[in-house]
Amino acid sequence: MNEVVMRLNGVEKFYNKGLANEVHVLRGVDLSLSKGEMVALVAPSGAGKSTLLHIAGLLDAPDAGEVAIGGDVLSGRSDRRRTNARRNDVGFVYQFHHLLPEFTALENIALPQMANGVGKAAAEARGLELLARVGVDHRADHRPAALSGGEQQRVAFCRALANAPRVMLADEPTGNLDPATSDQVFDALMELVRGTGLSALVATHNMELAARMDRVVRLEDGVLVQG
């Protein structure tokens, strides 16, 4: 049986609980991500996709249910424990790259590793290896502003993987790119995920990209349904 890397069990989330404007956005979300599995998350706007990704990535706590990464139930644990797990086990990618503008592409990938105690030479070596996998190692010494949108997003993928997380959580990772660039950048993302054995949950509105992943889950009325 495939190793389960991330498991969400009965996850519920309210906003403004008990108030007249209460929103019960997640109503019992169950999801298992196996090692190496790439799952597309599709949802109408406002359905709770970002809320779900934040809870899965331990940035927010569920009101009920559990989030487990690598078999450890982390929801309800101490802040320190969840922060550690978030830093080590989860890589985030957003629609916008959020790279640090004053640092080069390579530094943006090396810095999170150095913050985790990796030496500069080793961090840069890993950074270059990741950049080569997505075809932007020739831009290693450029700052983000000097890169194209597609290149910026490829660097952001590498940064998300810098500390070798177990899971990548991506929120519309190609949503800010034109269709042709989006396809190429998505190819790079797939290559990176496949090449590292990472598991990934990728929110997208693009049904063609969703269909290329191993499985599609749809967030509807606060629960996940297949396809």
Ligand SMILES: Nc1ncnc2c1ncn2[C@@H]1O[C@H](COP(=O)(O)OP(=O)(O)OP(=O)(O)O)[C@@H](O)[C@H]1O
């Ligand atoms: N802090 C908050 N307080 C109150 N309501 C919130 C809050 N954050 C989100 N919501 C509501 O919860 C619902 C889900 O929001 P969320 O941002 O998770 O949706 P989404 O599916 O990511 O949307 P989109 O695709 O448009 O970004 C929305 O109705 C939103 O208005």
